[in-house]
Amino acid sequence: xxxxxxxxxxxxxxxxxxxxxxRLLDLIxxxxxxxxxxxxxxxxxxxxxxxxxxTIGVILTAxxxxxxxxxxxxxxxxxxxxxxxxxxxxxxxIAPIKIREIIAALTLTAVVRTLIGLVPAVLIAIPLFxxxxxxxxxxxIFLLIGLYLFGITLGLLVTSGLLRYGPxxxxxxxxxxxxxxxxxxxxxxxxxxxxxxxxxxxxxxxxHIFEEMRSxxxxxxxxxxxxxxxxxxxxxxxxxxxxxxYASYIGAKNRGTLINMGE
Amino acid sequence: MLIKIKNLSKFYxxxxxxxKINFHIERNKTVGLLGPxxxxxxxxxxxxxxxxxxxxGEILIEGKNLDLFKRDDILxxxxxxxxxxxxxxxxxxxxxxxxxxxxxxxxxxxKRINDISIDLDIKNFYNRKTGELSSGQKNRVSLAKSLINxxxxxxxxxxxxxxxxxxxxxxxxxxxEYKSKNHVTILLASHNMNEVERLCxxxxxxxxxxxxxxxxxxxLISKHGRSNLEETFLKLARSKDGx
Numbered sequence: 453x454x455x456x457x458x459x460x461x462x463x464x465x466x467x468x469x470x471x472x473x474x475r476l477l478d479l480i481x482x483x484x485x486x487x488x489x490x491x492x493x494x495x496x497x498x499x500x501x502x503x504x505x506x507t508i509g510v511i512l513t514a515x516x517x518x519x520x521x522x523x524x525x526x527x528x529x530x531x532x533x534x535x536x537x538x539x540x541x542x543x544x545x546i547a548p549i550k551i552r553e554i555i556a557a558l559t560l561t562a563v564v565r566t567l568i569g570l571v572p573a574v575l576i577a578i579p580l581f582x583x584x585x586x587x588x589x590x591x592x593i594f595l596l597i598g599l600y601l602f603g604i605t606l607g608l609l610v611t612s613g614l615l616r617y618g619p620x621x622x623x624x625x626x627x628x629x630x631x632x633x634x635x636x637x638x639x640x641x642x643x644x645x646x647x648x649x650x651x652x653x654x655x656x657x658x659x660h661i662f663e664e665m666r667s668x669x670x671x672x673x674x675x676x677x678x679x680x681x682x683x684x685x686x687x688x689x690x691x692x693x694x695x696x697x698y699a700s701y702i703g704a705k706n707r708g709t710l711i712n713m714g715e
Numbered sequence: 716m717l718i719k720i721k722n723l724s725k726f727y728x729x730x731x732x733x734x735k736i737n738f739h740i741e742r743n744k745t746v747g748l749l750g751p752x753x754x755x756x757x758x759x760x761x762x763x764x765x766x767x768x769x770x771x772g773e774i775l776i777e778g779k780n781l782d783l784f785k786r787d788d789i790l791x792x793x794x795x796x797x798x799x800x801x802x803x804x805x806x807x808x809x810x811x812x813x814x815x816x817x818x819x820x821x822x823x824x825x826k827r828i829n830d831i832s833i834d835l836d837i838k839n840f841y842n843r844k845t846g847e848l849s850s851g852q853k854n855r856v857s858l859a860k861s862l863i864n865x866x867x868x869x870x871x872x873x874x875x876x877x878x879x880x881x882x883x884x885x886x887x888x889x890x891x892e893y894k895s896k897n898h899v900t901i902l903l904a905s906h907n908m909n910e911v912e913r914l915c916x917x918x919x920x921x922x923x924x925x926x927x928x929x930x931x932x933x934x935l936i937s938k939h940g941r942s943n944l945e946e947t948f949l950k951l952a953r954s955k956d957g958x
Contacts, residue, residue, distance in 0.1 A: 460817030467810045539801040546764045546795050547818040548787035705768040711761040
């Protein structure tokens with residue numbers, strides 16, 4: 453890995469954000485709106501729901517964590533799409549940068565994009581709703597690692613689709629997370645799902661992450677085995693995502709789609 | 716010999732885009748790649764750049780198969796410019812050159828950007844966003860990007876397409892001057908026959924995926940009994956002799 457090249461590619465995306473105030477605003481706007489929306493819903497449930505009666509902010513914390521996952525995945529996709537939209541794809545893929553360095557650059561830059569969007573929203577939630585994700589304590593770091601790995605995996609799978617099918621796959625990029633959200637049990641316990649779907653849901657890291665989040669906030673118990681399991685599942689998906697990306701890249705070279713991507 | 720193409724073919728499903736072509740390019744020569752639209756020029760360039768996987772045949776660089784080089788080692792020695800490939804529009808000219816300079820691992824980046832910007836007269840719009848530039852300005856920036864790493868092998872796909880005669884002449888003169896001062900081997904795909912006659916040491920004519928003729932401009936003009944390369948191109952493009 454050549455970190456100067458990873459830095460160069462990251463810099464390209466940071467310049468893009470720094471050069472455009474509307475782009476920066478767009479990054480911050482959506483997470484903030486989410487926080488407001490789920491903040492009020494959370495407040496309503498806290499007052500009126502027996503299940504959530506003693507735990508202010510479980511829904512809002514879930515919303516923040518879900519948004520972190522969503523932003524990580526979308527950031528990865530967006531940076532790849534930027535290369536297609538700007539017709540820079542060929543220049544990038546003929547530059548002396550390894551495929552794994554491109555993946556690393558997109559993965560690391562996605563953290564920055566995600567945090568630019570989410571940190572202001574998280575800070576707003578503290579005075580406005582009295583909710584701080586920091587209440588999760590040290591496990592928060594591990595939950596975020598699991599979410600981030602899974603978000604990047606979804607990004608890798610969508611970009612693999614873009615390599616395979618071209619820009620027409622773009623709509624899937626936006627829909628990918630909404631497809632998995634019902635099975636992720638973000639706002640409700642897994643028992644709500646029919647038994648057949650519970651089996652599928654358990655193969656996703658999201659269920660374990662959000663179950664653990666609820667357990668910490670509502671029961672004040674931390675199960676590190678569950679957290680480890682979620683990171684492990686995320687990591688397995690991540691490795692799978694990288695393999696799919698490589699396979700799509702080889703397939704795109706065979707089909708010749710790299711040379712006219714974006715046209 | 717720097718580049719040797721041996722029996723190179725490319726199928727897109729059942730469509731044969733490039734059909735067992737053979738040619739070679741000597742070091743520090745400029746070779747024109749000519750042919751009607753859809754004849755396989757872009758696919759050939761794509762295979763040289765490693766963007767398209769050949770179905771069969773070989774690309775040899777200094778006698779070594781292209782596949783045996785490490786991707787980043789060989790791509791360091793190449794570069795490419797085409798008006799159909801752009802640089803990020805929302806980045807300034809300077810930012811774009813900086814990013815590509817870093818990707819190509821240049822040591823003295825500031826100096827290189829400065830030198831090439833002066834040479835190509837792009838300093839006066841250095842801090843403007845690339846998407847706001849005119850076609851001629853974008854073209855010069857694209858050429859600057861393609862020369863930033865001082866490539867040994869430069870692939871140019873219609874470098875003066877859609878440019879006014881003045882800017883087109885500037886680009887051609889610059890390529891000539893650059894080549895006289897640097898060791899560079901150029902493969903130039905173009906539909907502008909005057910440009911090819913002016914810049915190229917030899918040409919390769921393609922049609923329907925095959926190489927149908929090759930030689931110096933003078934040899935081809937004389938062989939086909941025409942008075943210039945444009946007429947020679949038209950004769951070959953319109954001929955029905957098996958192609």
